[in-house]
Amino acid sequence: MGLLGRMLRNVHAGDTHLAWARLVGPDSITLTSPDFEPGGVIPRAHAAEGVGANTSPELAWTGVPAQTAALLVVMEDPTVPLPRPILHVAAVIAPILDRIPLGMLDHDSPGITLLDGSIKGLGYSGPRPIVDHGPHDYVFQIFALDRVPVSLRDPGTVLGRGRLTGTFERTSA
Known part of the structure; x- marks a missing residue:
């Protein structure tokens, strides 16, 4: 079942195509989640439909500059075997918020406006890497x-930024 994943195991889009590489500014924001540790495994509940419950994790942050007009939250997979990372979710967040509750990246809500992603358009689409391709970031x-x-093509000036990476892997074993 995982033959394609094994064949493409060393093929990845790479970090150079992440929003992080294009939207440069001070690394002044700390981004965390109570659902997984930095560099840790993202729980199956946050994986895409057919693998998990496709529930967006809770996210929290500190260190937002006072003059911020909006926050942009993006989740991308640079490990996918494509020319560019997959955009799993993009949302504009009101700067008065300091967290996104569990499941709130699934739909527009007060203070959260979803932008188009690569997979299903608006809303969160959780991890669903190719079987046996290895761990995805x-x-x-x-x-x-x-x-x-x-x-996303014209976001304005970046006043501060932060990032949090989790991993997820699917195996045939």
């Missing part, structure tokens, strides 16, 4: 911006 990134972005 899922990079949650937060950017403090000087204005409310209308798209």
Whole structure:
């Protein structure tokens, strides 16, 4: 079952194509989740439908600059065997918030506006790597911006940023 994953095991989009590489600014924000440790395994409940419950993890942050007009939260998989990382979710967050509760990246809610992602359009799409491709990194990134972005292509100036990486793997064993 995992033949394709094993064949593509050394093929990855890479970190150079993450939003992190394009949206440069001070690394002043600390991004955390009570659902997994930095570099730790993302629980199955946060994996995509068919693998898990596709529930977005809780995220919290500190260190947002006072002059922030909007926050941009992005989750990408740079380990996917494609030319560019997969965008699992993108959301514009009101700067008065300091956390996103469990499951709240699944739909627009007060203070949270979803942008189009690579997989299902609006809303969170959890990890679902190819079977036997190896562990995938899922990079949650937060950017403090000087204005409310209308798209990911034109986000404005980055006043601060932070990131949190979790891993997830599917095996045929």
